[in-house]
Amino acid sequence: MLDIILIGLAALCAGYFVVITVYGGIGTSFAFIWLFLAALCLFLTYGKWYYARNTERIPRWIPVAVVTTCVAGMAVFAVVCIQVFLGAATLNRPGLDYVIVLGARVNENTASNSLKKRLDKAIEYVQENPDTILVVSGGNGGDGQESEAKVMYDYLIYNGIRSEQLLMEDRSVSTVENIAFSRVVIENHRRQEKEKRMPLMERADSASYTIAPDRPLEVGVLTSNYHIYRARLIAEKWGIENVYGISTSSDPILFVHFCVRECASIIKDRLMGNM
Numbered sequence: 001m002l003d004i005i006l007i008g009l010a011a012l013c014a015g016y017f018v019v020i021t022v023y024g025g026i027g028t029s030f031a032f033i034w035l036f037l038a039a040l041c042l043f044l045t046y047g048k049w050y051y052a053r054n055t056e057r058i059p060r061w062i063p064v065a066v067v068t069t070c071v072a073g074m075a076v077f078a079v080v081c082i083q084v085f086l087g088a089a090t091l092n093r094p095g096l097d098y099v100i101v102l103g104a105r106v107n108e109n110t111a112s113n114s115l116k117k118r119l120d121k122a123i124e125y126v127q128e129n130p131d132t133i134l135v136v137s138g139g140n141g142g143d144g145q146e147s148e149a150k151v152m153y154d155y156l157i158y159n160g161i162r163s164e165q166l167l168m169e170d171r172s173v174s175t176v177e178n179i180a181f182s183r184v185v186i187e188n189h190r191r192q193e194k195e196k197r198m199p200l201m202e203r204a205d206s207a208s209y210t211i212a213p214d215r216p217l218e219v220g221v222l223t224s225n226y227h228i229y230r231a232r233l234i235a236e237k238w239g240i241e242n243v244y245g246i247s248t249s250s251d252p253i254l255f256v257h258f259c260v261r262e263c264a265s266i267i268k269d270r271l272m273g274n275m
Contacts, residue, residue, distance in 0.1 A: 138152065
């Protein structure tokens with residue numbers, strides 16, 4: 001029975017790899033993980049068959065170690081998947097001071113479908129919250145390509161967002177850099193706005209009123225639903241205390257693939273101390 005399950009899983013993984021490469025292109029990041037999983041299932045099937053016929057020659061600790069490793073790996077993967085799904089179920093918080101819009105793939109200076117969903121969500125949010133400042137974040141400009149941030153900026157301007165509501169961060173090449181560099185952009189913008197107000201405050205009679213202290217900033221991170229959990233934790237790691245997720249839907253065909261890829265990224269960032 002176990003052999004049938006493993007072979008079935010191998011077939012599903014291999015079939016999903018074909019679907020991903022046909023639908024999203026052979027360049028879809030992390031697509032080959034599905035071939036690896038298919039090969040792993042076949043290897044476990046063969047290992048079970050081989051062990052059953054050579055029980056006396058193979059030390060018992062080897063199959064125990066293999067089973068323990070597989071069970072532990074599946075348990076870790078399941079826990080991370082639950083965290084990803086819980087993060088995807090976030091509710092949008094109104095009235096945020098800034099919203100960091102994370103970049104995504106750009107095709108020949110044109111926003112991809114995934115990026116368009118994020119930008120359309122950003123437009124919708126700003127229309128409902130006109131005092132919010134958007135920070136478009138993403139680099140990767142090169143070989144004649146514009147950066148993700150520039151493509152995002154132009155898309156938002158074209159769709160009626162005022163330039164005064166937009167800040168641009170165009171150096172980042174990862175989620176960690178998206179958050180870290182965007183935080184610097186926000187801090188610089190806050191400092192510039194405070195400097196603009198200083199002459200007015202100096203001309204006013206300081207005895208006639210009390211200046212209220214700056215309230216804590218509320219910052220949103222806008223990205224695809226599967227990405228919310230990791231983005232929020234990275235933001236908190238980089239000192240953004242009041243951070244809220246704003247999620248957009250993902251491609252239903254690639255959603256499972258995105259979640260698996262995101263789980264691997266979460267584990268990597270945990271090990272590297274980015275979260």
